[in-house]
Amino acid sequence: MTWTTHDYENIPGTYVFDGKHSYGAYPLNKLLFSFNTEECRTEFDADPAAYCDKFGVEGKYKEFVLKKDFLGMLRAGANIYFMAKMAIPRGTSVQDAGAQFQGITTKEFQAKLLAKGDGLVERLAKRGGYWNG
Amino acid sequence: MAKIIGGVTSSHIPAVGNAIANNLTQEPYWKRFFDGYAPAKAWLQEKKPDVVIVVYNDHGLNFFLDKMPTFALGCADTYHNDDEGWALKPVAPFKGDAAFSWHIAESLVEQKFDICTCQEMKVDHGFVNPIRALYGTHDVWPVTTIPLAVNTVQHPVPTAARCLELGKALRTAVESYPADLNVVIFGTGGLSHQLQGERAGLIDVEFDLECMERIANDPEWMTQFSNSEIMRRAGTEGIETIMWLVMRGALQSNVKVVHKHYHAPISNTGAGVLVLENYL
Known part of the structure; x- marks a missing residue:
């Protein structure tokens, strides 16, 4: 095969x-x-x-x-x-x-996810046209 | 004649349904995500479409791997939600429009999209959650719905380019239907996320924002990417973003961007809401 x-x-x-x-x-x-x-x-x-x-x-x-x-x-x-x-x-x-x-704890995994949203509103504002951005 | 008045995008992750069912939408974790839906909900309230065509993927409720259609259209008068294995209470059944669906199927096949027709089709969270997020939860849903399922679960899945083409054919199909119906297309799923493997937890905010802006104003941009390239950037489950292109293809080439909302992370994903309106 x-x-x-x-x-x-x-x-x-x-x-x-x-x-x-x-x-x-x-x-x-x-x-x-x-x-x-x-x-x-x-x-x-x-x-x-x-x-x-x-x-x-x-x-x-x-x-x-x-x-x-x-x-x-x-x-x-x-x-x-x-x-x-x-x-x-x-x-x-x-x-x-x-x-x-x-191989990490769920808390660590969630913290890594949350970090993806750091400075989100500012990043959206920079791009322009977003709600709450 | 039927006409398409616009399109809306939404994530369809299970956690959205849980948050609504458990009344958590104003909790700090969820508030910004759900508050960003308000302008989309208001737009739907104002436009009051007669029919919403929901482009989504089934996650193993209706389709098992024994038969996996690339594109499948609900052609029934009723669609039932059901137990997906994690004991969430199913929501009320959705009203369809079989005659309209069959017209769409005929037109799509005529245009060389040989779609699978389904007279019994269970609809899972991929279909249900965007409707709940955009209309609230009801015992009798306030709009007629037609499910259009795209296989994004088992590769090969269709390309972004093919999805955009399907949308264009869908527009021709809808606009050749003799009944005076106002139609909105929901493109669901996405944006970047990966649930599986050691790379689980991937979110690419910059790619998501680029996708949102391009899908609104320059959807052909997405068609340069192979599915491998999209998965590399947006994650294996982020491939769902191709379904937004079905919605986009069904609209005019230039559209009015009524609303643009992005939030990350929500559960494991980057989530985007677009409200795009056709110029009449």
Whole structure:
């Protein structure tokens, strides 16, 4: 099997969700998608390993799910939006996950985000035409 | 005949829906973000469009990865929101206009945009949150809506140039509909953000502001970028900004900029509101 390469593959710290990821992690993403339904969430929580088996989620994929290793899941081809369906209701917000990806605390991650808005109103005023700028 | 009176952009992040549902919009963290919507809300109140076409992407509520249309149009009289997995209470159903949708589909295919037609289409936060931010939350929504979904989730996703072209075809489609309807296009999503990987938390304020100004006055500028280039600057989830170009393509080449609002960060994103009006 020969997968074509893409120039987005060298963006650091980034796993662009494309056909290659989607193909390889199809059972995993199908499991994550099932969390749209309350009964499926309950069934998973009762026995995560059995739930993986039901969806054919095996090997490293299963290991990542059972360990809630979100970076591992992402690298293995989980889609971030589908993964959020597993993470958020189980106490890992998207910002918690972002912090985990970088090996920092959520507070540190949030502080880095807030710093992006430093001097915002002045920057908008300089450009002109913005509300409150 | 139907006519497009303008376009509005909005972020559609889940946190916006949570903030509205939990009555946090005047909390210090949210205040500036939501206050900047007031002129856009007032413009919609004044113009009272009959129909809003909402350009958004589904995040795994309606479309799974088994079938992933690049462009999909709701062709139903009702659209339901539903549980997206994090137990948010779904909002009231939205009223559609099937006959208008089918006309748009026919016209788009005629213009070589072979769009997927959907007679059942669940609408997720990508569709719901801009409407809530711009109209408030209602048991009976005050406007008829048509969802137009763009795949920005699984690559290959369409290019910025293609999205701008789709907007131009959408304008032809709307303006050839015989009913006297005033239509506004919502371009949702963006601006820069990346949720995934070690680069999570990326926001590029300068790129966002350049995008807002160019999309208003020189949208062709965006078409020079490949999707890889946009993701490099704006983050993997920032690719959603291409949906603003569908809105922009549906307007006249010169438009009146009624309102321009930018805030960062909100949740993990840079967020922009544009209100663009066609000269009549």
